[in-house]
Amino acid sequence: QVQLVESGGGVVQPGRSLRLSCAASGFTFSTYGMHWVRQAPGKGLEWVAVISYDGSDKYYADSVRGRITISRDNSKNTLYLQMNSLRPEDTAVYYCAKDLPGIPAIDYWGQGTLVTVSS
Amino acid sequence: QSALTQPASVSGSPGQSIAISCTGTSSDVGGYNYVSWYQQHPGEAPKLMIYEVNNRPSGVSNRFSGSKSGNTASLTISGLQAEDEADYYCSSYTSSSTRVFGTGTKVTVL
Numbered sequence: 001q002v003q004l005v006e007s008g009g010g011v012v013q014p015g016r017s018l019r020l021s022c023a024a025s026g027f028t029f030s031t032y033g034m035h036w037v038r039q040a041p042g043k044g045l046e047w048v049a050v051i052s053y054d055g056s057d058k059y060y061a062d063s064v065r066g067r068i069t070i071s072r073d074n075s076k077n078t079l080y081l082q083m084n085s086l087r088p089e090d091t092a093v094y095y096c097a098k099d100l101p102g103i104p105a106i107d108y109w110g111q112g113t114l115v116t117v118s119s
Numbered sequence: 120q121s122a123l124t125q126p127a128s129v130s131g132s133p134g135q136s137i138a139i140s141c142t143g144t145s146s147d148v149g150g151y152n153y154v155s156w157y158q159q160h161p162g163e164a165p166k167l168m169i170y171e172v173n174n175r176p177s178g179v180s181n182r183f184s185g186s187k188s189g190n191t192a193s194l195t196i197s198g199l200q201a202e203d204e205a206d207y208y209c210s211s212y213t214s215s216s217t218r219v220f221g222t223g224t225k226v227t228v229l
Contacts, residue, residue, distance in 0.1 A: 035218070044122070044223035045157070045165065045208050050216075059217045062120050095164060103171060104212040105155040109164040 002026040002108045004096045009113030012086055022079040022096030022110060030054070030074035033099040035106055036081045038092035046092070049081070050099075064090075086117045123148060123209055123221035130227040131199045139224045141192040141209030147219055149190035153212035156185060156194045160205045168207075169194060196226070204228045 008020040020036070036048040049060045049070040058070050069082040079096055093112040100107045124142040131137040141148065141156075148154055154172045157165035167176050169185040172192060182197045192211075196203055209221035 037220075044206075045159075045210075045220040046122075047210070047218040047220055050218065057216075059215065061217065100170060104153050104218070105167070105170040106157075106210070106218075107167045107170070107176065109166075111164055 002098070004098065004108060004110030006094060006096050006110045006113035009094065009115045011116045011118060013119050014087060014117055016086055017082070017084045018086060018115060020081040020083070020094055020113060020115070024077045024079065024096075024098070027098070029077040032101065033104075034072060034079045035097045035099070036070060036079075037095045037097055037106070037109075039095070039112070040089075040092040048094070051079070083115070088117050091115060091117050120213070120215075120217065120219055123211060123219055125207075125209060125221040125224045127222070128225045128227065130229055132229045133199055133201065135199050136195060136197045137199060137226065139194045139207055139209075139226070141194070141221045143190050143211055143219070145190060146214040147211040148187065148192050150214055151212050152187070154185065154187055154192040155210045156183075157208045157210065158205045159208065165208065199228055201228050
């Protein structure tokens, strides 16, 4: 069965950096597009970034472009999110998610990791 | 990349049918048949309910159905049940190869 397990969240000061990881199992990781989606406390879902199956294509939300980088290591079945110049408004649960095969639609989500940006 | 517009809340009695709208633009909802719907219970990750406007993943009740007209997509829940009480989000592929979510709708079973 598909499993997506996020890690790396925590409390970080404004302006600092953080790297999130997502360990994938139960499917052929190297053949699927992968996403990061976040949800601020008590708020709705916000799409953050997507990376193609081979890492050649990456797209970002306007709100994070230039500060956040999505990447993947298919040899380790792991997805990453490097977040720099963090702001209080980046405080959220960050979900790792996978696309359906050949269809731009997210089908499976991890349980999320909480990032809190506060001094 | 403005969020798709959904009603903040919709309610219905058990057994009734309700519909949730999701309005975007010709650059997202109206331009592609790649609208998805997600159900999220408190403290849980979202769950895919509908993809490609009107397709249900295996295991999702046929009480859930989707449709689209122009720039507006809709999710209909028939035979409303207590366990349907949750937040629902639409999502669409966009002309920039990104994704966008809706503002979210809280469904209350009266």
